[in-house]
Amino acid sequence: MSSSSLLQAPQWLALAFSLCFMASFGLRQWLALRQIRHVARHADAVPALFADRLPLDAHRKAAAYTVARVRLGMLDGLIGALLLLGLTLFGGIGALHLWLLDWLGTGLGQQLALVGAVLALGSAVDLPLAWYRQFRLEQRFGFNRMTLGLWLADLVKATALGLVLGAPLLAALLWLMNAAGERWWLWAWALWSGFNLLLLVIFPTVIAPLFNKFVPLDNEALKTRIEALMARCGFASKGLFVMDGSKRSSHGNAYFTGFGRARRIVFFDTLIERLAPVEVEAVLAHELGHFKLRHVTRRMLSGFAISFGVFALLGWLAQKSWFYLGLGVTPMLDSSNAALALLLFFLAMPVFGFAFGPVGSWLSRRDEFAADAFAARQSDAHALISALVKLYEDNASTLTPDPLYSAWHDSHPPAPLRIARLAALGG
Template sequence: MLSVLLAVAALLVLRLIADLVLSALNRAEVRRHAGAPPPAVAAIMDGPTYTKSVAYTLEKSRFGVLTEVFDTLVLALVIFGGVLPALFSLVASWGGPESLWTRTLFVLLAGVLLSLPALPFEWWEQFRLEQKFGFNKSTTGLWVTDKLKGVLLMFAIGFPLLWVLLWLVERVGPTWWIWGFGVLFGFQLLMLILYPKVILPLFNKLTPLPEGELRTRLMALGDRTGFSAKTIEVIDGSKRSGHSNAYFTGFGRFRRIVLFDTLIAQLTPEELEAVLAHEIGHYRRGHIPKMIALSAAMMFGGFAVIAWLARSPWFNVSFGFPAGEMAPSLLLFALLSGVVTFWFAPLGNLLSRKYEYEADAFARNAMGGPAAMVGALRKLAQKNLSNLTPHRWFSGFYYSHPTLVEREAALAKPV
């Protein structure tokens, strides 16, 4: 059993070392270009904006190192300090020996308690770091309310879902994980439809893009690119942050495009059209079902691993839990799987970047040239103080999108 703990400790340390090294490489690369940005970067940002983006990137990186070290120490304390087995014994004692509700409650309570130590860091990032660079638009009251709503939602949704999974373990037997995958994957597909209608309105206000020239222009784009959208919605992201974005959600007749109100304020109608064309490009190139299929395959594999670990006589016992208890196995997998999946992040990012290039190319073709898309990307980089000179290793591990310089180069290539 000691060998299991040593292996987990080694994985935690290796993950932390990798994080710290990658962050240090990235800061060094940013500093190297701080005084004299490359010509391609100088064409994107003016001097004062670039200087501010460098300062923002460096401060975020230093703060990220602090939070990463702290989070790793907390996780190590929880995993190796006997905290979780003690919590399990306490909560399990509230019900009978085979009580499902206490085991479900244990997983959720552990999740809540593990999130508490990070709250001061989250508050500092929002109300000090983001505030310093002009991005924070939230209030302490709104921040606290968001956290409370998040906990209530976790119990409202997580409790019945976890209960069903544990019930399947009791009723179905060794093949529970196949049925469990089906339940969770089906729930995820359902949430693609319900999230923007049921969950998102609890935090943000979604309104249809009002009638006018912009809406007419964007709807016409949808018609000529084969994306018949019933509505384009605007989200009030400005109530929390000055950052801007646009995203695609849902599938089939439930698909929708959501634009941040900050994005509409920052871009011209032509640039907004290019951003929308990019999002439509994801749909037309089949990226959404491909990503859903990949997610399903990874989830299926994850359930198979959980089932194998739960059956293993050494897994639960190594961490102080009774052998065969599924609830601790689920929690331990959730806490520790990241130390393994981290090393595969570059592969996922490669695929994501491929899709971004394809969506950019679709937008370029839909707009009759790259100018509008380039203009939109440059403004977004300026407004969000994006890091335009990341280290290539850091970018490989953490960037799901190509850098702006890379995207502009791809857009400039002949069709």
């Protein structure tokens, strides 16, 4: 590459980033407006497939809830976009970097402080919307059961947990970037992968109990039914637990978590209260389908492969001065730019990667259909339909999403299509 081309590289990156930013932001907002209009337009008529299953008032509530959430998401997206521009092209990270250099000097401490300050700024900007989402939006639709004290306690716990787990990881990553040579990114990827595997192991027994109470399932009839299902599916777990989800929300769910011998099955207490035993079994059969069909393993391995590529790309970009200059920061010539590289890369990556969102959504929806088919074989398709309809009602999930919005964003298939396929499987 000629010297004149090298001089133009920062401008090309700034232009590419600006164009991708405008395209991704504009597309997100346009899709959100489509969703609002489409859901509102169909709010006064329950889809034919659900006409005898769901009352009109529940359908209207779901439409209003969906519209309110999407509108709040649009505001959240606007604030996030302004913050991103302020930190990058308008020089926010560069200014903060220089200020911390004057205060702390060069070294690992300054780099940790820079990353921590940007993360703290993002959290502070998000905090008012998080409060509004919980105590205004969720409250308005009857879902919130959380007190302000519990919300603040969760915030403190999450912050402390982030510091205890995240700070050492960040320090190790920055140290590797500075000390491990040109192949630092390979060691960083190995560290990142190991950290995520550790989280899978400790989450059920160490992290989750910090926020919720888990008690063994004491409904013997349901327990017998679930254990028979697990035997049919060849799934071994360390126990069946009920989580006190009702202290925060009326939404219900079931999931399995952990890794290897630490796996456990968890039911929200709201789910146990709302669904009949055969419906709980069908919901769990769907979740076990993800395990039996190796969706979980495939997603985990795909995540490791993608992160390998991400770290390799970061390792290459971190050596290029145009990468920093094109995103609004002047790199240091006589000290480490590790923190700058991390911040700029992970701020810019979603902008350039937004176009890949529909691919992930499509793959996820494909897996959901496959897990439904597995549940229909191992349990009862009609019981799963009944359970899903109750969950759609209880969670105020819209039955009429905009097709384009759904294709781009939704990890689960639209309700009518999902129910129709299950009905066909059930005969």
